[in-house]
Amino acid sequence: MKLYYSPFACSLADHIALEEAGASFEREAVDLETKRTASGRDFRTVSAKGYVPALVLDSGETLTENVAVLDWIASQYPAVAVAGPLGRTRVLEVLSYISSEIHRSFKPMWHPGRDDEKAGARATLAAQFELIAHGLKTDYLFGDRPSVADCYLYVMLLWAARFHVPVPASLNALRNRMDARPAVRVAMTDEGLL
Structure with missing residues (x-):
């Protein structure tokens, strides 16, 4: 799975939760002004909303919105x-x-x-x-x-x-x-x- 985040944005909560849970995941920063990821991808192809967090699951499905992402993390990782x-x-x-x-x-x-x-x-x-x-x-x-x-x-x-x-x-x-x-x-x- 991969977490798209922007430094100091609310996506930091998801980043911390995944680390706290001991999850194995990739991470990629997003420039919220340009809507570009660190690898140069148009972030709107990941999430049409254009803001973080976005968590792409191993199944290929994408979760957005902090409450939904954090709820999913808690449902998968009892430690959090x-x-x-x-x-x-x-x-x-x-x-x-x-x-x-x-x-x-x-x-x-x-x-x-x-x-x-x-x-x-x-x-x-x-x-x-x-x-x-x-x-x-x-x-x-x-x-x-x-x-x-x-x-x-x-x-x-x-x-x-x-x-x-x-x-x-x-x-x-x-x-x-x-x-x-x-x-x-x-x-x-x-x-x-x-």
């Missing part, structure tokens, strides 16, 4: 899944919130815009991170080891640091725990972020 009768549902619940609320709220930060829009986004994000932190009772979202949801949350926490969004101390501690994980270090190194 959450067990129990509601495990998958709870992970999807958190992934959906991260995707539809937190990730979306960062949009003004990535584009030139008015300072008041960015200040409003920071306030919204701070409240969203507080909500996530309120449910954090262990080292990670669902126990003593990270799941695919922690991988996505970690990327959002990196973005929060980049854009000076305040986050609760418990989420800073989670980010520090993730920083120290070998899988995170490998993915970050692969993407040129370390």
Whole structure:
């Protein structure tokens, strides 16, 4: 299988999850402005959406969208899944919130815009991170080891640091725990972020 990613984009969550799972996979960077892969291919022939992540399975099928890709990874690799009768549902619940609320709220930060829009986004994000932190009772979202949801949350926490969004101390501690994980270090190194 092959993961198409762009450094520091949300696809970093999928990269980390695959590393954390011990999966064997290829990776190829995508320039999101030119829509070209590192090998020179038109990325839109991989994913018509033109944005990452895209995970091409060994069957040749392509998965896109972080929630779908991370759910597939968790379904194939129990090391990054959450067990129990509601495990998958709870992970999807958190992934959906991260995707539809937190990730979306960062949009003004990535584009030139008015300072008041960015200040409003920071306030919204701070409240969203507080909500996530309120449910954090262990080292990670669902126990003593990270799941695919922690991988996505970690990327959002990196973005929060980049854009000076305040986050609760418990989420800073989670980010520090993730920083120290070998899988995170490998993915970050692969993407040129370390």
